[in-house]
């Protein structure tokens with residue numbers, strides 16, 4: 001099978017899974033945007049995906065993302081940054097990303113706003129909230145209790161647009177419970193920030209649970225592109 005046909009098959013399967021979960025939940029599949037996570041995969045795959053109708057791609061490492069976004073600058077893609085952010089790289093990340101989904105501390109707000117301002121384009125921001133128990137190994141994301149203050153900082157920053165929340169289900173935990181908690185957090189978040197309606201949740205292994213819990217964005221890599229090398 002050609003790479004094109006592999007990716008087409010993976011995409012068709014994932015789109016069916018999203019449609020099935022939407023049918024279960026009585027949701028319109030157009031409410032769920034598929035972000036294809038292309039980390040570790042080459043520019044050539046991004047081009048094939050764009051040909052296959054993919055509009056949104058996600059990357060989690062700055063150097064790789066920067067190079068791929070530059071190489072694919074001729075494609076009308078929306079680039080999502082979904083990885084851990086260092087504050088000294090945040091302005092650079094804002095210079096090629098359209099959405100930064102992994103904002104988890106106030107220290108990132110200034111550099112992101114600066115990068116977006118230099119590019120003269122507003123940057124969509126999601127706050128990443130941790131669904132892990134406190135002290136869990138490799139925990140990423142802000143504590144739920146810190147979201148209001150962080151949201152306030154983003155909302156008042158120039159060039160940044162507060163769009164909603166992002167989360168990853170805890171490794172080895174129950175995604176149904178985790179996403180139910182996330183949906184609850186998002187409900188109270190939207191009551192304070194009515195325009196922040198985006199909820200990015202769900203990956204290859206758990207996207208149905210996320211869609212049933214109200215995700216507006218799913219981030220899917222391996223179910224479309226195949227398995228990645230096991231390095232982080």
Ligand SMILES: *Cc1c(COP(=O)(O)O)cnc(C)c1O
Nearest residue numbers: 037060082203204219220221222
């Ligand atoms: C890698 C990654 C994904 C995609 O994971 P798959 O299991 O390959 O679908 C989604 N979200 C984040 C934050 C990631 O780092």
